[in-house]
Structures are given as C-alpha cells and as structure tokens.
Amino acid sequence: MATAKKFTKLIFSAFLASVTLEGYSQVIKGRVTDALTGEPLVGATVVLKGTSGKAIVKLDGSFHFKNLQPGDYELIATYIGYSVAKAGPVRVKSEHDAAVINILAKPLHSDLSGITVIGSKGDEAGARSQEQKANQVVNILSSKTLQLLPDITVANALQRVSGVTIEKGSSGEGRYPIIRGMDKRYINTLVNNIKIPSPDNKSRFIPLDLFPSELLERLEVSKSLTPAMEGDAIGGTINLVMKDAPAAKLLQVNVSGGYNNIFGEQPFQSFSTGSMNKRSPNQINGPAYAAKEAEFPLGHMDYTPKSAPVNTTAGITVGNRFGKNKALGVILSGSYQNQYRGTATSVFTTATTPNVDNIPSFEFLRERKYSTRTQRIGVSGKADYRFNPRNKISLFSTYVNLDDRQVRTSIDTTNAINQTLSYSSRTTWQYQSIYNATLQGEHQLSNTGKVDWSAAYSMAKNTIPDQTSFSHGGLSVDRTGNKVQLAGEDILNSMNRSWMKNSDRDLSFYANYTKETKLFNRFFEAKGGALYRHKNRDNFYNYYTLNPLRINGNNQLFTTVDAAQFTFIGSDATAQLNGNNYTFTEDITAGYLQGKWQLTHQLEALGGLRVEHTHQQYNTQLPPTADYKDGTITYTDLLPSLQLKYQLFRNQTLRLSYYKAIARPQFSELIPDGPDNYELFKERGNPEGLQHSTAHNFDFRYELFPGKADQLLLGVFYKRIDDPIELSVRKFGYNTQVFKPVNIGTAATNYGFEAVFIKYVGSFGISANYTYTHSRITNDSMLYKYRDPQLGITDKYISETRPMQGQANHIGNLSVLYKNTSTGTDVQVAVVYTGERLAILNTYAGLHYWLQPTTQLDLSFEQRIYRKLTFYGKLNNLTNTPTITAMHLPYNNYLQKTSVPLSQQSTPDDKIVVQKDYFKTSFLFGFRYKL
Incomplete structure (x- = not known):
C-alpha cells in the first residue's frame, strides 16, 4: 500500500507539472463528451482545421494543444458511432493565453426511433x-x-x-x-x-x-x-x-501463446483417452450384468511426460447491421483456449476422530502433483430485427464447453516413528457444457405501454467417464543419519473405477408488461410479469472396486502399470443400486407486481412483491424399502422489496434498499445417498430435514459519478439468513464421518462496509476497492472429545460461534493503470488481497480448515504496433503466491512430537498448516486485430 501511495504522489506531481507548463504557452484544451450522457469519448480524435495539429482524447475525456500561434482555430472531433462535432472559432489571443472548450458529440440515430448507437457502451x-x-x-x-x-x-x-x-x-x-x-x-x-x-x-x-x-x-x-x-x-x-450487434462492421481477431513456469520444476503428465470407456459395463449391459476384468483397461494410467507444454488461445468476433435503415443486426463471437496448468500440493491429513481435548491426530503427509490440461470453447451469437419503430425481435444463443484432463500423482508418508511410503495415481477426464437459446420480443403497444417476453431452452451436461485410481506401497523408510533408504516390498493395492454423468434441461417462459402513467401528478411506472420454468435433471453414478490378483497365493508386487493385474471379489463385479442414480424435476412458477414512483424531483421509489412457488420431485434407484427413496417437496415464498434512490446532485446519489430472497438446497443435498469421490470424506444428502434458506437484506450506498469514468461508492449492508445451509462433517454410523448439508443454527447474520474508488488523471488511473465483511453463526451441535472421570474418553455436544463458510473479513483490489491513446499503450498492474476464510467445517469444535490470507500480483498490457494491430500480454501470480490451509490450533508440545512438517518454521504459533498449494506464474502473449 505504501508503494501505491508513492506512485499516486508521483502521478499527481506529474499532472501539476503539466498544468504549470501549459501556463507558459498558447494552449487550447478541453473535453469531448457524449451530448446525451456526458460520458467522455475516450480515444476520439480532435484536429485543428487547416493545420496538422491532432490530439487523442484521454481517459478523463480531456485533450489539449500547445505552442500555438495567436489566432482563431476551429476544432473538429470524430468518433465511431457519432456524428462529426465542430467547435469554434476559438481565439488564442497572445502569449500565456489558454482557451478552454468542451465539445459535445451526438450519437448517430437511424430513421427508426429507438435505435440509438452509443459508441461508449463497452468502455x-x-x-x-x-x-x-x-x-x-x-x-x-x-x-x-x-x-x-x-x-x-x-x-x-x-x-x-x-x-x-x-x-x-x-x-x-x-x-x-x-x-x-x-x-x-x-x-x-x-x-x-x-x-x-x-x-x-x-x-x-x-x-x-x-x-x-x-x-x-x-x-x-x-x-x-x-x-x-x-x-x-x-x-x-x-x-x-x-x-451485442455493433453499429457498423466489426471484425476482431486475437491469438496468443504462453507458459506456466511450474513445468520447469515438474514435468506435465499427459495420458491418452483412447483406452477409456465413455460408458460403464452397467450402462452398456444393464444393472444385473457381471463385469469382466478385461473391460477395465489401464492404458490411461500410463503417463507420458511433457517438459514445456505451450498454452494457446484464439478468438474472433464478426458483426454488422444490414438492410434498410440497418434494421437487422448480427454478431458472432468465438473463443478457444488450451491451457496446461500444474500444481504442487502438500497435504497433512487428520484421523477421523481427534485425541483428547480435541487435539487432532495426523496420519499421512501427502505430496501431490497435479497436471491439468483444459480446453475451453465458447461461441455466442445474436440476431435482432426491428420490424418497425414499435416491434423488435431478438434471437441469441450461447454455447460453452470445458474439457479437463487431469493426472494426480501422490506420495504418502505415514506420520509414525516407523514410516512407510505408498504411491497413488488418479486419472480424471471431465467434460462439461452449457447451451442456451433464447427468443425475445419487445412490443410498444402504445406511447405509454409495452410488452416484452422471452422463451428460453437451456441444457447443461457433465460427464466424468472411467475415473481411475489405484495405489501401491508399504515400503518402510529408514532415516539413518543423513541418508534415506527404503526397505521391504512394494505391494499393489486395490483399484477404483467410476462413471459419473448428469444433465439439466430447462424450459423457461418470461412475460412482462410495463405501463407509464402519473400518480398524484408524479411519474409512475407500473410493471407486472410472470415466470414459469420446468427443469429435468438426470444423474448417473456407477463405480467398481477391483482387487489385485494374488500370485501363487501371495501379494502381487508392483512393477509397472502394464504388468498390474486386477480381479473382482464376490459381488463387486455387479454395479450396486445407490441413491446417486436419480431423476429430479423442478417447477418454478413466479409472478410479481412492481411500481416505480417519482415521489419528488429528487426522490424515486421502486418496490413491490414477488411470489415464487417451488415444486420438486425426485426418484432414486435405491431399493424399495430404503428411507426417502422418492420424495416431493413444495413451498411458496413471498418476496417483498423496496429501492429508494435520492438524487443529491446531478452526479451524486443515495440508495437505500431492502429485499427478501431465498436459497434452494442443491440437488444432491435432497437425495439420501452421495458420491464417494470427495477428497476427504464421503458425501451424503439430508432429505429428512433440510429446509431452504430465506434472508432479509438491507443496503445503503452513496454514489458519486463526476461525469467521466471516475466514481466513488461508499456503502454498508446487512443480511439476516434464516435456516442457513452449510456442508459439515458429520458422524455416520459407529466410526464413519461424512460430509452432510445441514441447517446450521437458527439464523446467521452478515454485515459489512464496501468502498470503490476510480480516478483518472490524464493518461494515468487508479482503481481500488475494499470490502469488510463480518458474519456470525452459532452451531449448537459441535462435538468435543474429553476424558470423563466415569465414562473415560467420550464426546459431548457444545456450542460454537464462528463466521459463515467462505466469508473473508477483508477483501481488496488495487490497480494502477496507464493509458496513452496517442501511442496506443495500455498497462495495468493489479493486486488482489483476500483475507482468511473458513473452508471446511468439522464435526468437532475448533478443528475446521481455514484458507489463509493471499495477495496476488498480476500484470497486463496492450501496445499498438501498426494501425489496428496490437500486441498484448497477461502475467498472472507474479509472486508465486501459494494457497495455504490451516487449523486454528496452537503448535504445542504434543504436536511437536508428532512432527507436523508443514507447520515447522512457517506459521504463527496459533495455527497448524495442513495444506499448501503452489501454482507458479503463468505468461500469455498475443496479437489482436480490430477493424
């Protein structure tokens, strides 16, 4: 922050110096703004008629000419999407004279009323x-x-x-x-x-x-x-x-390449998906089918190292308006990203139950390496057509696809005097997609009444075929002197194979009617509307466990992946019915009435009531006798809201708002079973008692918009959440823990302060924001392990008050920007700070996992190299900031005896580090062309 203050002073000093210099020569200066909105037209060109003088409008809308001879000058400003604006004649009288002129540019209009092209809408x-x-x-x-x-x-x-x-x-x-x-x-x-x-x-x-x-x-x-x-x-x-469709012909193309420098320390591990079956034996042959070992090949567990994989991106956008009066607008955008990312992780895992006095018992130190290749494709298109000044129709569609291929290798060391080593590998191929197509209409029924409607179809898909993991090990570690030697046999362990697939299909209809009138001789806008959405969700989950084949009655020793042999034992070859295979339907019906009333010249009120009815039904493949095999859930919510907006001055506003809102449980949280593939614990739903959350929300904000890109926002907020839902570790059975969603306590509160500041001075700018948040939730069912004089070591329930999951007390962003429109230079240095936040809840009080504060430094730039061609770069995580997870426990004598390696010489005495993730720095450089 001290560096930022010095930089701000430097900027301010340079600005004062430039103003001082201008005072000693003949100068014309001013601003170019939108005649309707007052927004600065950054990048507009201003020329002095009859001379070679030319200036480019800066970030704050300003321009200037200096060292002019006395005389009369006419100024001409041009900007895409605006008519040519002229000003003058401007007279420069004599030495030391400075003329100030503001130029107002009007946006272009077609013959059809309502089509207004504002060139600055994207800045x-x-x-x-x-x-x-x-x-x-x-x-x-x-x-x-x-x-x-x-x-x-x-x-x-x-x-x-x-x-x-x-x-x-x-x-x-x-x-x-x-x-x-x-x-x-x-x-x-x-x-x-x-x-x-x-x-x-x-x-x-x-x-x-x-x-x-x-x-x-x-x-x-x-x-x-x-x-x-x-x-x-x-x-x-x-x-x-x-x-959206542009005002004129648009063509933009970009390509780039880059690198993640973590691969200078660890190779990228790749695999072929050729041996992976997209469908499980259960999906192909039915649930009663007994799978055969030959149906589970291991080719995708044979990894190929890459030393320096190259990241690539490419994008294109084309658009234009066609026909008489440019009534038809079309745009199509596409993006492709191929990224290689690596992670180095150290994890110190705890046992299921702690020691006496809730002191955690640590079991394994896991050194993990992740290699992830992500291919991202996005396509978006829109066409709009205005039949006449009163009727317009639009069709837009979006498709995004993510293809993730990840290898995770792990070396596990037991936390014991006689340590043993084991090795594990996991291959995951996941591809996700979202598609949306929406048809919309806008119809001006009269001068004061209009209707708009939307019909939308959306589909989301997720597939994880043949996720495979297995381990081997058992080697003992001898740490005699400075040497580390391994002894014993490397024994092959069991292998897990799982298939996961789900899809969501939404069909939605929206309709709104708006009427402008007067109420008590004040402007009043009445609005009403309805929504109906039908959702179908299918979920498939299938897993198999294969055991190592015993060789001559002995444990199978591990040599290579290709030589490993597995077999089924008992009924493992037949996929078992479970609650993760289900169908889920959800119908949302909503209606609202809303009014916006200009109570005084300065005060505007917008409020009303929304009603939402939720009807859900699920069916699982659990046995008929299972509890909560099927279920139906129905509830209705009344959601009032009120927004007050008081205009102090033209550019200053006070806002006060209240609204009631809800949060529906996740789909899997209403299903009795849950997947086994979580990193720490199995997951399980809570259909027997989980309620949806409701909340009352308040906001008060002061806003200052000085008429350019600058702003100052100061606000406070308060939320009271009833029946909050959090994912907690819960005891299940005698000695098993699961992740389970629960309504924690009776209510939670969340309040805070928010500030945003953006200021541009000439070619320099500063953008900063800060948010303080404080939440409070009390859980009355936490366990505490202690030694009872009569019962011995046992558990008791206690109450614990803490922040809500995911909430950070302090969040901050600071960006220093430099933009020179004449040279086509943009530079941005960005810092983001995130304070400590609760990541994972535990059943036992005080044994939660907390993500530690992080500060990340990034840099981006763009430089024009020839007319419409620019060179750009994006550099992320320049300081190699790790993600650290810790427990709020002192590093005491007992823990010193257990040797917690991640905490030694790297953490305060009141915390124990249980996980560290390193991602290193990513670089991306490319070219962009825009016509």
Missing part, C-alpha cells in the same frame, strides 16, 4: 453510466475492462469486483464466486438476464471458468434485487451480457 465510462442509472445496487465490468484485465475467464475476472472472492479448483483456476461472504450456493447466475442450468454433478451453482471473458459485452454483479428479478439470490446475481 469504462459507459459502465459507470449504467451503474448510475440502474434500479438496483450493481457493479459492472465493461468489455474494454475485461479485455485489459490479466484474466481470460469470467470466474477470474470476478475477483476484481468489490466484495467478490473466488473459490479455486485443484488446478488453481477460479471456479465459483463468493459475494460479500455469501457462499456460492447463495448466488444466482444469468446469461442475458436468463437463468441457466448448472453442469455441476451435485449443485445448482455455475462453474464460471466455463465462460471465456472475451465473449462478454459486460459483466454485471447485482447486490440487491427488484421484484422483476428472480428471488433465489441472497448473495447477489451475476449477469453475463454477451456481445
């Missing part, structure tokens, strides 16, 4: 204007901002928004957002305002690493809701607005 100034005019509390990233960020996916870009953190996968890639400390289960995701299904095999939230950020026109994060918005968004709504 920062356009985003600020949309935030200022929005009905709800919202933050927006424009397409220009997304292009210049160091990130190439929507998930990673979201961490730049105030109050948003991201949850990363094992490859280090961001996947799920957390808004203001509210976990991903409390967040709603839309594409062009249409809710889309999730390909996740357990949940309804969307893995946003599927979406390349270059497909977007803008990224909206709404932190309050109006009655017209869907109500399952306690944390907020993320809306991915895809690129």
Whole structure:
C-alpha cells in the first residue's frame, strides 16, 4: 500500500507539472463528451482545421494543444458511432493565453426511433453510466475492462469486483464466486438476464471458468434485487451480457501463446483417452450384468511426460447491421483456449476422530502433483430485427464447453516413528457444457405501454467417464543419519473405477408488461410479469472396486502399470443400486407486481412483491424399502422489496434498499445417498430435514459519478439468513464421518462496509476497492472429545460461534493503470488481497480448515504496433503466491512430537498448516486485430 501511495504522489506531481507548463504557452484544451450522457469519448480524435495539429482524447475525456500561434482555430472531433462535432472559432489571443472548450458529440440515430448507437457502451465510462442509472445496487465490468484485465475467464475476472472472492479448483483456476461472504450456493447466475442450468454433478451453482471473458459485452454483479428479478439470490446475481450487434462492421481477431513456469520444476503428465470407456459395463449391459476384468483397461494410467507444454488461445468476433435503415443486426463471437496448468500440493491429513481435548491426530503427509490440461470453447451469437419503430425481435444463443484432463500423482508418508511410503495415481477426464437459446420480443403497444417476453431452452451436461485410481506401497523408510533408504516390498493395492454423468434441461417462459402513467401528478411506472420454468435433471453414478490378483497365493508386487493385474471379489463385479442414480424435476412458477414512483424531483421509489412457488420431485434407484427413496417437496415464498434512490446532485446519489430472497438446497443435498469421490470424506444428502434458506437484506450506498469514468461508492449492508445451509462433517454410523448439508443454527447474520474508488488523471488511473465483511453463526451441535472421570474418553455436544463458510473479513483490489491513446499503450498492474476464510467445517469444535490470507500480483498490457494491430500480454501470480490451509490450533508440545512438517518454521504459533498449494506464474502473449 505504501508503494501505491508513492506512485499516486508521483502521478499527481506529474499532472501539476503539466498544468504549470501549459501556463507558459498558447494552449487550447478541453473535453469531448457524449451530448446525451456526458460520458467522455475516450480515444476520439480532435484536429485543428487547416493545420496538422491532432490530439487523442484521454481517459478523463480531456485533450489539449500547445505552442500555438495567436489566432482563431476551429476544432473538429470524430468518433465511431457519432456524428462529426465542430467547435469554434476559438481565439488564442497572445502569449500565456489558454482557451478552454468542451465539445459535445451526438450519437448517430437511424430513421427508426429507438435505435440509438452509443459508441461508449463497452468502455469504462459507459459502465459507470449504467451503474448510475440502474434500479438496483450493481457493479459492472465493461468489455474494454475485461479485455485489459490479466484474466481470460469470467470466474477470474470476478475477483476484481468489490466484495467478490473466488473459490479455486485443484488446478488453481477460479471456479465459483463468493459475494460479500455469501457462499456460492447463495448466488444466482444469468446469461442475458436468463437463468441457466448448472453442469455441476451435485449443485445448482455455475462453474464460471466455463465462460471465456472475451465473449462478454459486460459483466454485471447485482447486490440487491427488484421484484422483476428472480428471488433465489441472497448473495447477489451475476449477469453475463454477451456481445451485442455493433453499429457498423466489426471484425476482431486475437491469438496468443504462453507458459506456466511450474513445468520447469515438474514435468506435465499427459495420458491418452483412447483406452477409456465413455460408458460403464452397467450402462452398456444393464444393472444385473457381471463385469469382466478385461473391460477395465489401464492404458490411461500410463503417463507420458511433457517438459514445456505451450498454452494457446484464439478468438474472433464478426458483426454488422444490414438492410434498410440497418434494421437487422448480427454478431458472432468465438473463443478457444488450451491451457496446461500444474500444481504442487502438500497435504497433512487428520484421523477421523481427534485425541483428547480435541487435539487432532495426523496420519499421512501427502505430496501431490497435479497436471491439468483444459480446453475451453465458447461461441455466442445474436440476431435482432426491428420490424418497425414499435416491434423488435431478438434471437441469441450461447454455447460453452470445458474439457479437463487431469493426472494426480501422490506420495504418502505415514506420520509414525516407523514410516512407510505408498504411491497413488488418479486419472480424471471431465467434460462439461452449457447451451442456451433464447427468443425475445419487445412490443410498444402504445406511447405509454409495452410488452416484452422471452422463451428460453437451456441444457447443461457433465460427464466424468472411467475415473481411475489405484495405489501401491508399504515400503518402510529408514532415516539413518543423513541418508534415506527404503526397505521391504512394494505391494499393489486395490483399484477404483467410476462413471459419473448428469444433465439439466430447462424450459423457461418470461412475460412482462410495463405501463407509464402519473400518480398524484408524479411519474409512475407500473410493471407486472410472470415466470414459469420446468427443469429435468438426470444423474448417473456407477463405480467398481477391483482387487489385485494374488500370485501363487501371495501379494502381487508392483512393477509397472502394464504388468498390474486386477480381479473382482464376490459381488463387486455387479454395479450396486445407490441413491446417486436419480431423476429430479423442478417447477418454478413466479409472478410479481412492481411500481416505480417519482415521489419528488429528487426522490424515486421502486418496490413491490414477488411470489415464487417451488415444486420438486425426485426418484432414486435405491431399493424399495430404503428411507426417502422418492420424495416431493413444495413451498411458496413471498418476496417483498423496496429501492429508494435520492438524487443529491446531478452526479451524486443515495440508495437505500431492502429485499427478501431465498436459497434452494442443491440437488444432491435432497437425495439420501452421495458420491464417494470427495477428497476427504464421503458425501451424503439430508432429505429428512433440510429446509431452504430465506434472508432479509438491507443496503445503503452513496454514489458519486463526476461525469467521466471516475466514481466513488461508499456503502454498508446487512443480511439476516434464516435456516442457513452449510456442508459439515458429520458422524455416520459407529466410526464413519461424512460430509452432510445441514441447517446450521437458527439464523446467521452478515454485515459489512464496501468502498470503490476510480480516478483518472490524464493518461494515468487508479482503481481500488475494499470490502469488510463480518458474519456470525452459532452451531449448537459441535462435538468435543474429553476424558470423563466415569465414562473415560467420550464426546459431548457444545456450542460454537464462528463466521459463515467462505466469508473473508477483508477483501481488496488495487490497480494502477496507464493509458496513452496517442501511442496506443495500455498497462495495468493489479493486486488482489483476500483475507482468511473458513473452508471446511468439522464435526468437532475448533478443528475446521481455514484458507489463509493471499495477495496476488498480476500484470497486463496492450501496445499498438501498426494501425489496428496490437500486441498484448497477461502475467498472472507474479509472486508465486501459494494457497495455504490451516487449523486454528496452537503448535504445542504434543504436536511437536508428532512432527507436523508443514507447520515447522512457517506459521504463527496459533495455527497448524495442513495444506499448501503452489501454482507458479503463468505468461500469455498475443496479437489482436480490430477493424
């Protein structure tokens, strides 16, 4: 932060120096802005008629000419999508004279009323204007901002928004957002305002690493809701607005290549999918079929190392308007990304139950290496046609596909005096996709009334075929002196094979009617609408366990993958019925009434009531006698909301909002069984008692928009969540623990403060945001292990108050920007800080896993090299910031005896490090052409 302050002073000093110099020569200076919105037209060209003088408009809308001779000058400003703007004559009288002129440019209009082309809609100034005019509390990233960020996916870009953190996968890639400390289960995701299904095999939230950020026109994060918005968004709504048809011919192409430097230390392990069966023996031959060992080949467990794999990306966007009066607009965008990522992980695992006084018992130190190849494809297209000034129809479609191929190798060491080693490997091939097609219509019925409607079909798919893992080991470790020697036999262990497949199909209908009128001689907009969505979800899960074939009655020794032999024992060859095979239907019916009333010249109120009815039904393949084999769930929610907007001045606003919202449980949480493939524990649903969550949400925000890309936002928020749901480790049976969703306590609170500051001075800019969040939840059913004088070592239930899962106290972003429009130079240095947050709950009090604070430094740049051709670069994680997980426990004498290697000389005394993940630095360089 000290460095940032010094840099700010340097910028300010340079700005004052430039102003001082201008005072000693003949100068014409001013700003070029949109005549309708007041937004600066960054990049516009201003020329002095009759001379060779030319200036490019800077980030704050300013331009200047200096060292002019006395005389009269006429200025001409040009910008794509705007009519030519002229100003003058401007008179420069004598030495030391400075003339100031502001040029207003009008956007082009077609003959059809209602088609207005605003050239700045994709830049920062356009985003600020949309935030200022929005009905709800919202933050927006424009397409220009997304292009210049160091990130190439929507998930990673979201961490730049105030109050948003991201949850990363094992490859280090961001996947799920957390808004203001509210976990991903409390967040709603839309594409062009249409809710889309999730390909996740357990949940309804969307893995946003599927979406390349270059497909977007803008990224909206709404932190309050109006009655017209869907109500399952306690944390907020993320809306991915895809690129819209341009005003004129558009062609943009980009290609890039890069590298992850972790592969300088560990090779990338690749495998062939040729030997992997996309369908299990159960799927092919039926549930009663007894599988044969020959149906489980091992070719994909034979890895091939790559020393320096190259990352590549490519993208193209084409669009134009056609026909009479340009009534037909078309755009098509495509993106391809092929990334190689590596992870080095150290994990220290705990036993199922702790020692006395809840002191954890550690079992294995696992040194893991991940090699992940991700291929990401995204295509988005839109066509809109205006029949006449009152009727318009649009068709847009989006398809994204993610193909992940991951190898995980692990060396496990027991935490004991006589240590033993074991080795394990896991091969995972996962491909996910989302497709959405939406037909929309807008019809102006009269001068004051209009109707809009949407019909949408969406499909989300997820497949993990033949995930394979096996281990071998048992070698003893002799650490005599400075030498480490292995002794004993390397014995082959069992092998697990699993197939997972799920799909979601949504059919949705939206209809809205809007009427403008007056109420008590004040403007009043009445709006009402309805929604119906039918969802079908299918889930398939099938697994087999094969044991090593005994050779002459002896354990089979491991030599190579190709030589390993496995066989079935007993009924393992037949796939067993389980609750992970199910169908799930969900019908959402909603209606709302909303009014927007201009109470005074300065005060506007928007409020109303939304009603949502939920009907769910599931059927599993559990035996007929099993509890909760099938189920039906029905409930109705009344969701009021109110937004007050007070205009202090033209560019200053106060907002006060209230809304009630819900969070529906995830699909797998309502099914009695659960998958076995979790890293730590088996998962299990909770159909017998899980309730959906509801919340009351309040926001108060001050907004300042100085009329350019600058802004200052200061706000506070408060949430009360009833029946919050969290995934907790629970005892199941005598000595087994499972992950299980539960309604923790009776209610939770979440409140905080949020600040956003953006300021541009000439070619320099600073963008910063900070969010403080504090949540509180009390769990009355935590276990504590202690020594009872009569019962001996036993458990008792105690109460524990803590933050909500995923909530970080402090979140901050700081970006220093330099933009020189005359040379075509853009540079951005970005720092993101995320405070400590609770990652995994444990049944036993105080034994939770906490993600430690992280600070990540990234750099991006773009440089024009010839007319419309630019060279750009994106550098991520320059400081090689690891992800560290710890327990809030002192490193005491007992733990010193157990030798916790990750904590030694690397953590405060009040924490024990249980996991470290390193991802190293990624580099990407490329070329972009835009016509």
